Amino acid sequence: xxxxxxxxxxxxxxxxxxxxxxxxxxxxxxxxxxxxxxxxxxxxxxxxxxxxxxxxxxxxxxxxxxxxxxxxxxxxxxxxxxxxxxxxxxxxxxxxxxxxxxxxxxxxxxxxxxxxxxxxxxxxxxxxxxxxxxxxxxxxxxxxxxxxxxxxxxxxxxxxxxxxxxxxxxxxxxxxxxxxxxxxxxxxxxxxxxxxxxxxxxxxxxxxxxxxxxxxxxxxxxxxxxxxxxxxxxxxxxxxxxxxxxxxxxxxxxxxxxxxxxxxxxxxxxxxxxxxxxxxxxxxxxxxxxxxxxxxxxxxxxxxxxxxxxxxxxxxxxxxxxxxxxxxxxxxxxxxxxxxxxxxxxxxxxxxxxxxxxxxxxxxxxxxxxxxxxxxxxxxxxxxxxxxxxxxxxxxxxxxxxxxxxxxxxxxxxxxxxxxxxxxxxxxxxxxxxxxxxxxxxxxxxxxxxxxxxxxxxxxxxxxxxxxxxxxxxxxxxxxxxxxxxxxxxxxxxxxxxxxxxxxxxxxxxxxxxxxxxxxxxxxxxxxxxxxxxxxxxxxxxxxxxxxxxxxxxxxxxxxxxxxxxxxxxxxxxxxxxxxxxxxxxxxxxxxxxxxxxxxxxxxxxxxxxxxxxxxxxxxxxxxxxxxxxxxxxxxxxxxxxxxxxxxxxxxxxxxxxxxxxxxxxxxxxxxxxxxxxxxxxxxxxxxxxxxxxxxxxxxxxxxxxxxxxxxxxxxxxxxx
Numbered sequence: 001x002x003x004x005x006x007x008x009x010x011x012x013x014x015x016x017x018x019x020x021x022x023x024x025x026x027x028x029x030x031x032x033x034x035x036x037x038x039x040x041x042x043x044x045x046x047x048x049x050x051x052x053x054x055x056x057x058x059x060x061x062x063x064x065x066x067x068x069x070x071x072x073x074x075x076x077x078x079x080x081x082x083x084x085x086x087x088x089x090x091x092x093x094x095x096x097x098x099x100x101x102x103x104x105x106x107x108x109x110x111x112x113x114x115x116x117x118x119x120x121x122x123x124x125x126x127x128x129x130x131x132x133x134x135x136x137x138x139x140x141x142x143x144x145x146x147x148x149x150x151x152x153x154x155x156x157x158x159x160x161x162x163x164x165x166x167x168x169x170x171x172x173x174x175x176x177x178x179x180x181x182x183x184x185x186x187x188x189x190x191x192x193x194x195x196x197x198x199x200x201x202x203x204x205x206x207x208x209x210x211x212x213x214x215x216x217x218x219x220x221x222x223x224x225x226x227x228x229x230x231x232x233x234x235x236x237x238x239x240x241x242x243x244x245x246x247x248x249x250x251x252x253x254x255x256x257x258x259x260x261x262x263x264x265x266x267x268x269x270x271x272x273x274x275x276x277x278x279x280x281x282x283x284x285x286x287x288x289x290x291x292x293x294x295x296x297x298x299x300x301x302x303x304x305x306x307x308x309x310x311x312x313x314x315x316x317x318x319x320x321x322x323x324x325x326x327x328x329x330x331x332x333x334x335x336x337x338x339x340x341x342x343x344x345x346x347x348x349x350x351x352x353x354x355x356x357x358x359x360x361x362x363x364x365x366x367x368x369x370x371x372x373x374x375x376x377x378x379x380x381x382x383x384x385x386x387x388x389x390x391x392x393x394x395x396x397x398x399x400x401x402x403x404x405x406x407x408x409x410x411x412x413x414x415x416x417x418x419x420x421x422x423x424x425x426x427x428x429x430x431x432x433x434x435x436x437x438x439x440x441x442x443x444x445x446x447x448x449x450x451x452x453x454x455x456x457x458x459x460x461x462x463x464x465x466x467x468x469x470x471x472x473x474x475x476x477x478x479x480x481x482x483x484x485x486x487x488x489x490x491x492x493x494x495x496x497x498x499x500x501x502x503x504x505x506x507x508x509x510x511x512x513x514x515x516x517x518x519x520x521x522x523x524x525x526x527x528x529x530x531x532x533x534x535x536x537x538x539x540x541x542x543x544x545x546x547x548x549x550x551x552x553x554x555x556x557x558x559x560x561x562x563x564x565x566x567x568x569x570x571x572x573x574x575x576x577x578x579x580x581x582x583x584x585x586x587x588x589x590x591x592x593x594x595x596x597x598x599x600x601x602x603x604x605x606x607x608x609x610x611x612x613x614x615x616x617x618x619x620x621x622x623x624x625x626x627x628x629x630x631x632x633x634x635x636x637x638x639x640x641x642x643x644x645x646x647x648x649x650x651x652x653x654x655x656x657x658x659x660x661x662x663x664x665x666x667x668x669x670x671x672x673x674x675x676x677x678x679x680x681x682x683x684x685x686x687x688x689x690x691x692x693x694x695x696x697x698x699x700x701x702x703x704x705x706x707x708x709x710x711x712x713x714x715x716x717x718x719x720x721x
Contacts, residue, residue: 047152051143054156058139058163061513062132062172067124068516071640072175074605075520075652076110077127078636079103080175081643083114084122090114092266094275095632098624098645101658103632104279104293106262108216109177122643131179135172138183139163142399145190148197149363150407157498158399158406165398166508166524167336167391173513174522177218178395184214185225186399189370192229196366199239201247207233208251212258219293221396224381226255228373236366263289276658278632278651281687283658300386327383328394335453335525337394337401339505342449343442344401347408348372350438354415367407375400390521412439413494440476443497447472450504460526464507472500519604520633605637606679609708613641616675620644628664629677630654630691638677647673649694655687664694668718676702678711 071077075095083090085097092099093107103110112130120126139159147155162168171178188210195203207229214222230248237244266274266285280287288294296302322330329338348368355365378396382389415435447469454465475497482490508525517523608616616626616638628647629635635648649664650656659667667673676698702713 043147043152050152050156051140051159054143054159054163055136055140058159059132059136061163061169061509062135063129064513066128066132066173069128069173070124070516070518071605071636072124072128072518073520073522074518074636074640075633076103076113076175076177078605078632078639078646079107079110080113080117080127081122081640082645083107083110084117089275092275095278095635095648095651096625096639096645098647099275100625100645100647101276101632101651101656102278104288104652105177106216106219108213109175109180109218112180113175127175128173131172131175134179134183135163135168138172138179138186138399141183141186141190142402145186145193146367146403146406148193149367150410154406154410156406157409158402160502161340161402161405161505162398164502164506164509165337165339165395165401166505166512167395168398169509169512170336170517170522170524171392171395174392174517176392176522178392181214181218181222182395182399184210184217185222185374185396188214188225188229189374189399192233192370193367195247196233196236196238196363199237199243199247201250204233204237204247204251205254208254209258212255212260215255215259216262219289220295220297221393222259223255224378224396225374228370228377231373232366232370235369236361236363238361276651276656278656278658281657297387297389298381298385302387323384323386325383328379328397331456331528333391333394335456335508335528336391336523337397339450339453339508340401340405340446340501341397343446343501344375344404344408346438346442346445347412348375348404350435350442351404351408351411354411354435364411368404371400371403371407375404392522392524408442409439412436436482437480439494440479443479443501444473444476446501447476450501454504454507456528457526458529460511461507464503468500468503472497475500521603603633605633605640606710608638608641608710612707612710612712613638615707615712616642616646617644619674622671623674624667624672625674627675627677628673629679630695634677634679650688650691653687654691657688657690659694660690661693661697664690665697668715671716673715676713676715678704678713 079089079093079095079102082094082097082099086094086099088094089097089099090111091107093102093105093110095101095103112134113127116126116130117123139162142162143155143159145155146158168182171182188207191203191207191210194200195207211222211226211229230251233248233251234244237247239247263285266277271283276283277285277288279292290296292302327333328341348371351368352365352372355362355368358365375397378400382393382397412435416432416439450472451465451469454460454468475493478493479490479497482493511526512524620626620642624645625647626642626644627635627638628649629638630649631654632648632652635646639646647659649659651658664673676695678695698713698715702715702717704711704713706712
């Protein structure tokens with residue numbers, strides 16, 4: 001056998017093909033002892049250089065030109081700035097250092113960024129670099145998890161697929177919570193792998209703790225993998241049933257402790273002593289967990305959110321696309337994650353077929369169930385959730401896709417070259433031929449799907465889609481005929497097929513890394529016809545195309561009204577009746593963007609002029625908040641420009657009752673707020689109308705001035721000496 005081919009066909013020591021779980025000892029032992037630890041693994045000499053090369057290439061992809069994205073998601077960057085100034089804001093995840101309201105997530109990802117800012121100072125790199133490093137670490141941990149049972153080739157393939165998945169490149173260069181969430185979940189999967197090997201209480205408890213920390217990163221999304229990890233351990237751990245149950249209960253306790261300590265503190269601290277919980281309507285972290293950021297994402301019942309429950313565009317809201325089994329392949333989502341998704345599903349089924357009726361503790365099947373369960377459970381929930389869903393959420397699927405591609409390709413290639421064995425496939429050469437056909441079929445499907453995805457950006461390197469299709473299909477056909485060709489040819493064909501399969505996502509990832517991304521809904525890859533638009537900006541390119549293909553003429557909002565722009569020149573008709581003060585046309589000005597940011601500051605931060613910044617900075621030390629404005633993104637631009645607290649009235653959507661009109665009036669009377677800035681906010685699914693009431697009260701009682709096109713009210717005249 002050629003040495004190059006043997007690298008794929010010969011499993012390493014301890015892999016499931018050569019080191020099956022030991023048979024239980026005879027006798028009336030009720031709880032079998034865990035098997036002895038495996039001897040040290042001897043990987044080929046090329047393994048470490050190859051892994052180092054993968055990690056260095058990943059770091060280059062994620063770090064190069066990182067500062068071009070500026071603040072990235074200014075909503076979180078402002079909270080990072082606040083946390084770097086105030087330990088109280090750090091702990092709660094407050095939007096401003098004066099602690100008026102928190103972001104609408106648990107704060108673990110903010111903690112890493114705020115610590116980086118405290119060490120290196122506030123800047124784009126200090127905010128974004130932690131995410132890039134988490135991406136490199138995720139690739140490394142995924143490699144380690146897959147390699148343990150399937151060898152270094154499978155691990156390298158898994159890590160490479162994760163690294164170049166476009167949505168992974170996007171989110172590991174961005175400051176949303178998803179980077180930390182992915183790292184913690186991959187680490188939890190690795191801990192599960194270690195736990196299954198020896199029925200280790202320590203490792204399965206660590207799994208629970210890591211998932212609990214995932215909750216502190218992005219709340220209930222982290223819990224989607226719990227039934228999968230628990231089910232795999234319950235099935236495959238080499239110990240007695242009741243011991244497995246006790247260990248899983250202990251792991252569940254670790255989840256509760258790791259996730260619950262912060263929740264308990266927030267719930268027990270009096271509301272008057274902490275900031276308002278953003279995203280809730282009743283100042284409750286439990287409400288936020290179960291409602292807006294929890295079950296509401298599944299059902300669409302998210303009071304105070306933008307869209308959901310099929311409102312304003314159907315399916316899952318205006319930024320969610322249509323729900324259904326094919327959601328992961330549609331215009332909004334397909335180019336982010338689905339390049340190798342069909343191949344992953346094919347290889348999952350084939351791998352389970354190869355495993356056949358293996359022993360309960362069989363690691364081949366256990367690993368496939370671990371990564372396949374992760375992909376299927378999370379993917380199906382994403383596909384059918386009726387609440388707010390964004391395409392970048394699918395970064396949570398990327399590790400599972402990578403693992404299944406690496407594992408499935410390696411298992412089938414070994415089966416092709418190792419005809420002996422059982423399982424439902426016929427033994428001998430027919431078993432090997434069937435494995436070869438499946439690999440070739442997965443490659444052909446991948447080439448065709450990449451050709452289709454690249455066609456959605458028909459003017460973007462049109463030659464690439466043709467090359468991918470031709471090379472991929474040719475390699476697939478030649479793989480089927482490889483038995484008639486010299487042995488040295490087969491690995492070359494496989495490498496050629498891998499290059500064709502990865503060409504599309506690599507090109508998308510390079511384009512993503514070369515493009516600045518800002519706002520709250522970033523998107524990987526080039527502009528896709530009918531999609532949300534390049535760069536993740538908050539506006540609607542093309543004069544008012546809503547995500548998912550819904551259009552309205554000249555940027556006009558459906559029904560002729562654009563709710564929730566209180567107090568600014570670009571306001572619209574208030575949702576709860578009446579016209580907001582300072583309202584103008586109910587249409588998107590020009591290209592669909594309101595002045596100074598996408599959708600009046602809903603999805604993107606305003607960038608204030610030097611004149612307006614200087615106005616806000618004047619006498620800043622005399623006030624708790626240099627300004628107040630509706631919406632967290634609206635406020636974040638002013639806060640990052642001045643480095644002073646700016647109150648985001650109503651939180652992210654302007655729909656939280658924080659503060660109430662009475663509270664705001666008291667702050668003004670006490671001289672704690674200097675200016676009110678008009679514009680911002682957006683409510684399309686209920687919630688408080690406090691922001692509209694505040695804007696109306698300000699307009700009725702204070703004189704407006706315009707600074708570089710922005711409406712500003714000086715509230716200091718309401719100060720009582």
